[in-house]
Amino acid sequence: DIARGGVPKVDTFKEILRLLFLLKYNFFAIYFEDLYPWKSYPSIGLKRGKLTLDEWNEILEYGGKLGIDVFPSLELAGHMENILTLPEFRKYSEWHRPREGCLDVSDEEARKFAYTLLKEALDTSPSKYIHIGGDETWAMGRGKSLDKTLTYKGPDLYLMHHKNMINMVKERNKKPILWGDMLTGMYLRRKEGELWSKLVEDRIWSEVIIANWDYSPSPKEYFVRKIRLFSDRGYVQIACPGYSNWNKYYPDFDTALKNISNFLGAAREEKIFGFMATAWGDDGEECLFSHLYPLILATMEIAEGNGRWEEKWITISGENEKILEFRKDVGKPEVSNYIKKVLFNPVQEIKDYPIYNIWRKILEKYRDTMLPEPLKFIYNCIKVGIEKVDGKVNVSDYIALSNQYTYLWLKERKHNGLERIVARFWSAASQLDLIKKL
Template sequence: MRKIIKFFTGIVMLSAISTAADLSVIPTPQSVQFRPDSFGFTGLASVQIILDDSITSDDEGVNILREAIANSFGIQTNVVRVGDKSAPASIFLVIASSDTNANKKPAYDFTPEMTEEGYFLDISPNKITVAAQNPTGLFYGLMTLTQMIRSAEKGKIPCVLIQDFPSMKWRGVSDDFSRGQVSTMDNFKQIIRFLAENKINVFVPYMEDVIQLEKYPDIGMGRGALSKDEIREIQAYAKRLHVQIVPVFQTLGHFENILTMPNYGKFAEYPGAGSLNSTNPESDKFLFDLLDEVIPLFESEYFHIGADESWDVGLGANRDLVAKEGVSKIHARHYQKVYDKVKSYGKNVMMYGDIILRHPDILNQIPKDIIIVDWHYSPTDNYPSIKQFADSGFQVIVSPGIQNWLNVIPNYDAAWINISNINLEGYKMKALGSINSTWGDYGGPNFREWNYLGYAYGAESSWNTPGMDGETINRRFFRQFFGCEDSRLSSLLIHLNEIPNLTNFKEIFRQPFFPTDESAGKILIRSRQLVENGNVELSLIDDLRPVIKTNVYYLDYFEFAAKMSIFMGERLKFTRDVSRIEANKEEPTLTENDWNLLQQNCTALIENLNDLEHSYKSLWLRTNRPDNLSRVLNLFRVQMAYFETTRESLFAHSVQIPITLTSKFITSKQNPDSDKPAPAFLRKTFELERLHGIKSANLQMIANSEASISINGKSVGRITATKSLSLLVENQRIGWWDVLDKLEKGKNIITVTVQGYKPRLPSIANVYLELQFEDGRTIVVQSDGTWEAATQVKDGWQLGRDTGGKWNSALIFDKY
């Protein structure tokens, strides 16, 4: 007997309420009524998809459905128009926008909340109907059917009546590709398609300096910046999938990637700042030049101006003005200028709300039609600021986080608590929607591929608030993403989720022997847990490879996380062994076997690091442009250098390993009651009997936020950078120079001028000069308490020719 499936749209929508059951569908439909029996695909030779004139033959929803039918059942699909009887069909798939078609359609009552994105999915033993009032609702109905087909058991899907619509209008994901990983075009499309299939309708690319600009072509150079044509292509693709692209382009803070470039430092609040000078007309002109290129590039009627974490405002050029008028007024005035600029393009303005929460009087100084993106990433059950913004007359979009930043793998438990709870609170407060945040702090070492489960969490709790429990969503995700629901996937996730509780990239990439306050017992427990978890994970991954049907490549990313876990566990144990030996001065009591074992363990760590680096590079390049990769790979190589130095020491039967810089951070005498640090002028004289035979002369300086260094009155270099979340900028906080040509026989003098701007952080510098001689001798000149320091100087101070200056011994600053 021939079965017929009819897919209808363009009708009116209904309002029955039922209990949703587990269909392995993400997000959970609002209402699911189960019926006896099922619809079977087994034995069908082909599926004919019948469209009316209002639906294009290349509709993406239809294409995705056809792909799912082919992949799941091996059934060919054909697309024809209503009334075309030229070929017999095993199944009719009718998508119609009116009642005037050959197939009688049942009446559906559409409720108001279903108008824009709602749909009905009606499956009986002999037919399937999708009904919606517009293409977006139809698309989401097709996505639900697609997911049901992918999870079909024995070629059958259950008979159901689904009535579905979103709890929240905005269901978004923001993606940071300004600090490290920049997706390839294929990867951008892969992510957008995943979002669309899970009914996420907004993709928010976070941009700082990764757009190619005609007026300022050096911005984004070598950073993987997207061309305008690429951005248009991404938008066109997303539009076909009913996803709008809403950019975040920073307009005040987090401008450091640009402001640390030589051509643009003049627009900063102070040299090295991450925030623009918001009262400088030239800064405004520069910002508006950027906006004039970026705003019209995006089709969305919304534009996100960023404006978060602008902590530098008022610490430099605007310090006096802030003291006079208050920091709130300075911020509000800048927001208004940017608002006016964006509105001139007919766009609606969005901005982050964290600075407003710190200075709530801003709420009364900015336009009420600004949409506040209220971000909070803590896994808690109370987010009072949503009500604060709503009560002040603003529309709010809540913004939880996937907890991926700096983690070897996202903390999915914390993410689910944060995402589900803030979305529920936002829903109760009638928030416009939710944007699920991902970040790539310090070079973005955390792979974007790990985020998909977090995307699914956001999809679930923004479409059907509060949604199902996290464990249920995990199982559905496995079913949809991997094509199976093997219990070992749940076990793997449980073990992987322990990694962010035990370590992270910040610890992985720091000096491995640096002392901490953690007890030996806790270190050893963490070490064992990391190794044991990692080994269990690798075993589970091996078992799952032949079982998983789709996205098998994803296991490579899990495997990397497991191997990183094992490496960190072994590193913790090794560094503890070495530190204990050094602390107890046990070298004389160690046998040759003891030394050999230490050497073997150190060599194993080096080899593992080398393997991890190569795996990391390969995984990065699968989905990302090569730009910015070298900065993260360098972190691996620095780790290898630490252990190679350690191994050399062990070969000499010694554990005298340099753990910290021997040079000190030094400053001049500061006024503790001043919010503005005084400048520090620092100098040190040293003698060289001869220049002949000096093989190398290397000088390193670390400073905040603005510093210049000279030798014998000859300029060596300058640093203008402040601590930030950008690895690009962090690398600029350290300067390294070859200064052989600056040295003189006899008396030499190193001079440093440094100016800090952060309150309660003095103007400090750390200097290390190493002279290597051909005969093997080494001379080191380094910053310490023997240096001279002053807050004011007279002419000639860089050559030691000033007289009557107030010079004191430099102060060592230990808290930097």
């Protein structure tokens, strides 16, 4: 996911591709939303650091030399908020608030707009595969389209729109990939889910690869049932676990590894087509891409090896066991899921969290450890968090974190989106300054 805040520099893409090559991955999907290098609509993604066509071609070429098929992952129904909020495209929004992100596919002009975007992506992507999105279109049928008929037609509109796109892809002798959640209504409320679940019976889905996603630490039996929703109908699917790196500065390793192990274990037993691990960036993509590398290795070891990834990580990274231990300790949910809350929420909301004994032990355990810069930042976040709870934090501590994070961001990413993250540190600093003056 490069769409939620952090667009990698080309060198970062190449570093990721080298890691994928080393670990024997064969595909790399880039989730774009509005950041694909479309020429038809130059205003799309312009201020958010979208890839240029030259950058895209350089990434494609580099991946090709390594035997890795790079393809785009698009959104052409939902998750279009960064397009629909632009003045010239607001008219295509299903909902009265374009930030909701759903396209009004009842409108022929809006559909043609989406198909133009798809056509250009097909023209500029040599891969056999293209991901056409299709997830979380919760507002479809509830806005302008409902006003026209006063009848809820969400599933029908979804089917019509995606049939058209599937046929466009097939005409190019390519294979479309589609998120599977709306086909079964699996994440909707019960009554609404029942309406959407009828979609799965349409045979058009036999023409796609269904990306069956779930990021929960559920048991293997749960994932077997989820896989069979599609396999019992003869559909081709890939299992899509997640790295639990969204909305946080460091991945929740415990949740991610349990999700990966159980989902891919079920996928292997059910003999499905393959898997696609996902790393999302909701709320600004704070988690540095380098923090994901151990999980990328662990995923392949769980999928194709014996699951013991730690020794291989030490070998390929050059890190020692103590640093790996730090990675795993800060990847526990008591740490990774709370850093952001502790740093930026009011003291009265965070002071009773049952986590601080763990945090203090981490500070003591790794006080003299020479950590790589990205991990030192996480250590410093924990340190500032403890100082905040103890009433010892200073304005300068937040400014130092901001400066350290800015340096790390700019090493691997374009500048676009950084201002949103830096503003949180400076806001926390200004609030602290105000409190100290009262």
